[in-house]
Amino acid sequence: SVQTHRQYSLDSFEIGRKLGKGKFGKVYCARDKATGYVCALKVMEKKELIHFKVEKQFRREIEIQSNLSRHPNILRLYGHFHDSSRVFLILEYAGQGEMFKVLRKKGRFSDVLASQYICQIASALSYLHKKHIIHRDLKPENLLIGLDGEVKLSDFGWSVHTPSSRRTTMCGTLDYLPPEMVEAKDHDYKVDLWALGVLTYEFLVGNPPFEEPAHKATYKRISKVDLKIPPYVSVEAADLIRRLLQHQPERRFPLDQIPEHPWIVKNRPLWPNNSGCERRSS
């Protein structure tokens, strides 16, 4: 694997194809010359980080993600380095790419696929919460898929150590924000439970539950928990969605009970697939 203590520079790698372009950077497939190990190299221009005033967020991403040791559903950050104008993150390569592209292509996921993804994400979130980290930015754009189809949580730019009250202004989609963040109240790890409910809905329906063209309308629907679950969503899935999308944070369904929820149990594959969520040896 990529050794995490070694000093890296750009010429430690053979750069492969560009995997994608995000808001702050580009990601390339790369091979570590010394070990032949394939990884992903995320490149960001320093002047862009300064311009977007996200260098603090970026430093937090590095600090948080490098301290996260092995979890099958959290994308590993092996190291980072910089040159005069750019910063580089050496990340685990996720062999099947971006979750949101797969979701857009498929439209929506089956109960079996969606429940496996949700169980894996719950496992990753539970691991983060035990380390007093809240992700705060759970959405398909921040999920990658590994070679064996397992989910990889990535992009910890918005993660913080609990408890926290948001200082940086929100940008991007509001769809995943729970009432307490939309109302800018103090919030804690239970914001991730709300986002998990939004994600469960989006995996099964194809769009997030409170989506509206105008921000104001989205705010309103989130605040009122104006939730309409289509009839084709299974009873068990609808039950979990409702238990996660509770206005009061303390009423939200606890992560540790998710592997035993009927929707997860009913749709769990018979064969183990090292996804981090296989059937417990009952």
Ligand SMILES: CS(=O)(=O)NCc1cccc(-c2cn3c(Cl)cnc3c(Nc3ccc(N4CCOCC4)cc3)n2)c1
């Ligand atoms: C802000 S950003 O720049 O970080 N996000 C934009 C973006 C956009 C697109 C991709 C990727 C991406 C990131 N990855 C990381 Cl990090 C690790 N592996 C991948 C990774 N892996 C990957 C693996 C396979 C594929 N294929 C699979 C076959 O079909 C075509 C795409 C794409 C990406 N992709 C990222």
